[in-house]
Each structure stands twice: as structure tokens, then as C-alpha cells.
Amino acid sequence: MRSYDTIIIGAGIGGLVSAALLAAKGMEVLVLEQQQSVGGCAATFSHRGFRFDTGATIGSGFQTNGPMQWLAEKLNVCWPTQPLDVAWEYREGKNTLLLDKNRHSLLQHFPASESFWREQADIADRLWAVSEKLLSLYQRSRSQQIAALLRVLPAKVCTSKILQLCTMSAERWLQKHNLHRDAAFCRFIDAQLLISAQTTSSSCNALYAAMALDLPRKSPCSIVGGIGTVADILGQKISSLGGQVICGEKALSFTVDKDQITEVVSSKGRYKAREVLFNGSSAGLATLLSKEIPTSWQKESRARWGAFILHIAADKEIMEQLHSSHLQLVDTAAGKLAEGASLFLSASHPHDMTRAAEGKVALSISTHTAVQPWWEAWEKGNDTYTAMKLAYTDKILALLEIHVPGFQDNVEFYMAGTPLTYARYTGRHLGLVGGYSQNSIVPPGRNHFGIKNCTLVGDFTFPGQSMAAVTVGAVLAEDRIARRL
Ligand SMILES: Cc1cc2nc3c(=O)[nH]c(=O)nc-3n(C[C@H](O)[C@H](O)[C@H](O)COP(=O)(O)OP(=O)(O)OC[C@H]3O[C@@H](n4cnc5c(N)ncnc54)[C@H](O)[C@@H]3O)c2cc1C
Structure with missing residues (x-):
């Protein structure tokens, strides 16, 4: 059985950053990713000639001295960023605000907020x-x-x-x-x-x-080829440093002796490692250890969010009505912000031919949604679940049609993703996305079930739901592991 210094379960940004830094120190690392490609919530996938972002769309932390720039220097890599002069456009009723570094539009609308x-x-x-x-x-x-x-x-x-x-x-x-x-x-x-x-x-x-x-304010950017390019670069770097990144192999369970993981059992083999890094939450770790998911987690997950997402292939004409490739819409009449009453649209750069053919754009449009009702609908059967998906799709398209008249005429095809889709593709418990609610500066406790050679990494372990925050958390996690090796 092959033995490694560290096995990293999951090739989301957290897993990849830690693995690349360990590999750069000469450690023998193996990354197991259940999907066919790397990136998790920050991946880009291909469908019918379009490349869609799975979740994240805006690059953060790439500013001078920001965590992504720090990482690029450490690993000697280069990120293909395109600065966004206007990070995104915010529309609510008749109000339109352009969010940028200088905040001119914001201060014009809300002068008392200076x-x-x-x-x-x-x-x-x-x-x-x-x-x-x-x-x-x-x-x-x-x-x-x-x-x-x-x-x-x-x-x-x-x-x-x-x-x-x-x-x-x-x-x-x-x-x-x-x-x-x-x-x-x-x-x-x-x-x-x-x-x-x-x-x-x-x-x-x-x-x-x-x-x-x-x-x-902090130099938001697009990434050429889609946000998944960052994960691809990290995966290639790990390989070039002698590490192994295996896609399409899922970690199924851990063998534990006293307080140590002695073996990782995957869908294709068994491996030994001195340290195990899991790119996920305590709930995911519980499953791998065949333990009950902590009840505190079960209660909290009812309150936290998943995402409903539409991946839309469209004609680039729709961009003529937007001031930025990112648009946030809020339906004032709805009186709330989730469940299709607010949405975030991100379009591929019209000149990025790696994402869509000439004259076309790849869009990802997401809204926050409670996860539990989706699982309940699924349990009731395919008809209920499909009807729910259609209702959310219609609601989002209707809101878009108000703000971008003619939107639906420019749609070539669309695909809808629910919390069940996220659970399946990213392995996240119930399809919860975006880490934890940041209502206190003390992050909620992480449960390692007393295992001494296991570390958690990712947006459930460090405050801030973003590539930048996950990267800082991954650097700290890697540092802890490297000191133990
Ligand atoms: C809709 C949406 C929009 C977002 N927008 C932005 C944005 O614009 N900008 C930004 O910076 N951030 C954004 N984010 C947040 C950002 O995408 C996430 O915080 C970040 O990508 C999470 O990374 P992670 O390392 O926690 O892991 P994840 O992305 O969850 O990756 C975990 C990986 O582990 C793998 N895995 C899990 N279990 C196993 C197993 N047993 N065996 C093998 N592999 C396994 C999964 O397949 C997955 O690839 C967004 C998120 C969402 C959902």
C-alpha cells in the first residue's frame, strides 16, 4: 500500500492551496478528488461548447499583497486576471448603482452614508x-x-x-x-x-x-477561462512539484486506530498517510469516520443557505443592457432577499473565446435558498422536485426580464442546479454552501472527533466565503500540518 506524507481529500481551493504549499516543501502529497476535475465551488465546467462557473465567479484577494498574489509568489505561478473596473451593478426597483473602487455611484445615491x-x-x-x-x-x-x-x-x-x-x-x-x-x-x-x-x-x-x-474596493477581477483556471493552475503546480492529483476517486472512509487515521479507503484503493487533510466540514468528516453527524450541525443546517443556480447559454446582445459583467438584482416587492427575490448574475467576458463562441456568453445566476425544502421535495418524488426547480427558474427569469427586457429571447439553453446538485458535485453536507453565518467573531467549533492527524480546510473552517479567505485558511492549515510532519 502506497504511503504519503499527507493525503488531501478534496480539490476545492482549500485542499489545492494546502497541497501545493506542502508539495513546494518537498512533502509527498496525494490529492483525491471525487469529481472529474478540480475546483469544487470554484470550478468551471464545459457543456455544449460553453464553459460555466459552478459557483464562484469573481476573483478576490488578487490585489497587491493580497493572499492570491502572495500565493502566486510562493508557488511561482501567474494568475490570468482581468481587472473589473465595476465589480458589479446593483439594481433594485428604479435604482441602479455601480460598485467600484471609488464608490462614486454609491455616494451619489446614499450621500448620508459617507x-x-x-x-x-x-x-x-x-x-x-x-x-x-x-x-x-x-x-x-x-x-x-x-x-x-x-x-x-x-x-x-x-x-x-x-x-x-x-x-x-x-x-x-x-x-x-x-x-x-x-x-x-x-x-x-x-x-x-x-x-x-x-x-x-x-x-x-x-x-x-x-x-x-x-x-x-479591493481589485476584484475575472479570470480568463473562468474561475476554474485558478484551480487548474494549482493542480498542475502540485503535479509539477512531484505531488499526485487524482480526479474521479472518492474517499469513502478512514480506518482509525485510537486517535490516528491509519488508512484512507477510496473508491479505487487504499492509502496510508502520516497526515490527512479534509477539504470539508465536520459533517463530511463524520460521514468518513462513520460517526453520527453532530446534532448541533443538524440544527444549524436548517438555518444556513444553499444555492439555486441557473447556467445559461445566451447571445451576447444581453450584455448591451448591462454596465458590468456582474449584476445583482433585488426584487423590492418581495420584501425578502432569498428564494429568487434577489439574484447574482455573472457573464463570461464577451471576448473570452475559451468560454463561449463569438457572439455568445456563458452565464451563472444564483440565488440563496434554504436547503431543507429541496430535500423534502426530492423525498416526495421527481415530479415535486422538478416542479420546484421550474418554479424557481421561472421566478428568476421573470425578475431578469423586468430588468433586462428581451432576456429570455436571447437564451439558447439553460441548466438548473439545486442544493442537491451541490451536494452531489461538491460533496457538501445537504448542499450547504458559503461557510457559516458570521454573527460572531469566534468561528463555530470544528469537530475533529479526537483524531490527531486530521485537519479540516475550506470555507467552513475560516471566516469569509471567498477564494481569498479560503486561501488564508488553507495557508494556516498547511502550516499546522507541516509543523507536525
Ligand atoms: C453560488 C456561489 C457563488 C460564489 N461566488 C463567489 C465569488 O464570486 N467569489 C469568491 O471568491 N467566492 C465565491 N463563492 C465562494 C467560494 O466558491 C467558496 O468559498 C470556495 O470555493 C470553497 O472552497 P472550499 O475549499 O471550501 O471547497 P469546495 O469548493 O467545497 O470543494 C471541496 C472539494 O472536495 C471534494 N470532495 C468532498 N468530499 C470528497 C471525498 N469524500 N472524496 C474526494 N473528494 C471530495 C469535492 O468534490 C470538492 O471538489 C461562491 C460560492 C457559491 C456556492
Whole structure:
């Protein structure tokens, strides 16, 4: 039986980043990915001549000194990014806002919010500086790391403003700025937080909110070939460093002796490893260990989100009505933001011929949805499940038709994905996406079931649902493993 220093289960961004860094240190790594290609929620797949993003569409963390740039330098790779001058366009009723670095459109619409945005930018800059510092301490001894953090943290983080905000909700923060009575502004903030923090202002911690609201400011970008190019580059790098990335092989179970995983059993073989890194949640780990899923998880999953997604092949004419390749729509009349009442549309770059032929674009359009009703519909039978899919599709297309008249005439074909699709393609428990709700600065506990040579990585283990945050979490996870090897 072949033995490795580390086996990485799952080739999402978290698994790939950790595996590449371990391989760069000369460790023998094996990555097992159940799908035929790498990337998980940040993959790009082909269908009938189009390349669609499975979930993520906007590159984050690629700014100077950002985590993706740090990673590129460490691994000596180059990301094919295309800057987005307008990160996305926000439309709600008759209001249209262009979200960009300068925030002109935002301040024009909501002039009273200026001091809020100044404070947000200051806090986010401080937190980015801490993330930068964390990354710059990579491979240093623990004592050097602690000493350096103690030097930077008091100046950057222990300001009265940050200490005040760390126990406050984003809603309370808006009140502090006297913005809570502006319904349109609050809805705008809630729509942004739902995308980036998986929750709205009443239950989002203010510090997380400051970071989540920062994306349009911090050099967002498209990736040539689709977001999956990042995962492909990482996979190729691991192989070129001597590691193995095997797609189409699912880890089925772990053999455990006392507090150690001694063997990984997959759909095609058995392997030994000193360390195991699982790119998933405690619930996924429970399944691999044949344990009960923790009841706290079962309860929480009812409240957390999945995604309903439409992959649409369309004529590029629809782009003539958009100011950016990304569009967020909010249906004011619906009074809520999920279940098709708000959506996020991302289009391939019209000149990116790797994604669609001349004159065509590949679109991914998603809305938040509660996962449980989808499983209940599935249990009732295919007719109920299919009817539910159709109802969501119609609702999304109707909202698009209002804001982009003629949209449906330009659709060549579409495919719908539900939380069941995500569960199947990404292995995520119940199809939950986007990590956990960031209502406290203390992340929820991770359950390793007492196993000492197993580490979790991915967006359920580190705050922030994004490529950037998953990358920082993966660097920290890799660092822990490398110290044990
Ligand atoms: C609809 C949507 C839109 C998003 N938009 C953005 C965006 O615009 N920008 C952004 O930065 N982020 C975005 N995100 C978030 C981002 O995509 C995720 O946070 C990130 O990709 C998660 O990476 P991960 O490492 O946690 O793992 P995942 O992507 O969940 O990958 C886990 C991998 O492990 C594999 N796996 C699981 N179990 C096994 C097993 N037993 N054996 C073998 N393989 C296994 C899966 O197949 C999968 O490939 C979005 C997410 C979604 C769902």
C-alpha cells in the first residue's frame, strides 16, 4: 500500500492551496478528488461548447499583497486576471448603482452614508494588514510569529473603534451612523452581506461586515477561462512539484486506530498517510469516520443557505443592457432577499473565446435558498422536485426580464442546479454552501472527533466565503500540518 506524507481529500481551493504549499516543501502529497476535475465551488465546467462557473465567479484577494498574489509568489505561478473596473451593478426597483473602487455611484445615491464608508474602509484596511502580516510570517518559528503579531496587533486592531465593533452587529453599526431609517440603504447592505457573509445585517458581526463590504474596493477581477483556471493552475503546480492529483476517486472512509487515521479507503484503493487533510466540514468528516453527524450541525443546517443556480447559454446582445459583467438584482416587492427575490448574475467576458463562441456568453445566476425544502421535495418524488426547480427558474427569469427586457429571447439553453446538485458535485453536507453565518467573531467549533492527524480546510473552517479567505485558511492549515510532519 502506497504511503504519503499527507493525503488531501478534496480539490476545492482549500485542499489545492494546502497541497501545493506542502508539495513546494518537498512533502509527498496525494490529492483525491471525487469529481472529474478540480475546483469544487470554484470550478468551471464545459457543456455544449460553453464553459460555466459552478459557483464562484469573481476573483478576490488578487490585489497587491493580497493572499492570491502572495500565493502566486510562493508557488511561482501567474494568475490570468482581468481587472473589473465595476465589480458589479446593483439594481433594485428604479435604482441602479455601480460598485467600484471609488464608490462614486454609491455616494451619489446614499450621500448620508459617507462617514460609514470611510469607517468601513479604514477597518477593512487594518484587517487586510493583519492578514498580510499573518502571511508574511509563514514558515517562521511560533515564537517569532507571536512576537511579530504582538507588535502589529495593538496598533492595527486594538483601536477603540475596532474593539467597539467586534461585539456589535452590522445593524447596530448602521444605527450608529443613523442610517437604519434609510430602508433602501439597509436593503442594499443586507443584499451585499447575504452574498459575502451569508447573513444580513441583524445577525452579521460588524467587523465581518466591514471586510465583506470591501470586495468592490479591493481589485476584484475575472479570470480568463473562468474561475476554474485558478484551480487548474494549482493542480498542475502540485503535479509539477512531484505531488499526485487524482480526479474521479472518492474517499469513502478512514480506518482509525485510537486517535490516528491509519488508512484512507477510496473508491479505487487504499492509502496510508502520516497526515490527512479534509477539504470539508465536520459533517463530511463524520460521514468518513462513520460517526453520527453532530446534532448541533443538524440544527444549524436548517438555518444556513444553499444555492439555486441557473447556467445559461445566451447571445451576447444581453450584455448591451448591462454596465458590468456582474449584476445583482433585488426584487423590492418581495420584501425578502432569498428564494429568487434577489439574484447574482455573472457573464463570461464577451471576448473570452475559451468560454463561449463569438457572439455568445456563458452565464451563472444564483440565488440563496434554504436547503431543507429541496430535500423534502426530492423525498416526495421527481415530479415535486422538478416542479420546484421550474418554479424557481421561472421566478428568476421573470425578475431578469423586468430588468433586462428581451432576456429570455436571447437564451439558447439553460441548466438548473439545486442544493442537491451541490451536494452531489461538491460533496457538501445537504448542499450547504458559503461557510457559516458570521454573527460572531469566534468561528463555530470544528469537530475533529479526537483524531490527531486530521485537519479540516475550506470555507467552513475560516471566516469569509471567498477564494481569498479560503486561501488564508488553507495557508494556516498547511502550516499546522507541516509543523507536525
Ligand atoms: C453560488 C456561489 C457563488 C460564489 N461566488 C463567489 C465569488 O464570486 N467569489 C469568491 O471568491 N467566492 C465565491 N463563492 C465562494 C467560494 O466558491 C467558496 O468559498 C470556495 O470555493 C470553497 O472552497 P472550499 O475549499 O471550501 O471547497 P469546495 O469548493 O467545497 O470543494 C471541496 C472539494 O472536495 C471534494 N470532495 C468532498 N468530499 C470528497 C471525498 N469524500 N472524496 C474526494 N473528494 C471530495 C469535492 O468534490 C470538492 O471538489 C461562491 C460560492 C457559491 C456556492
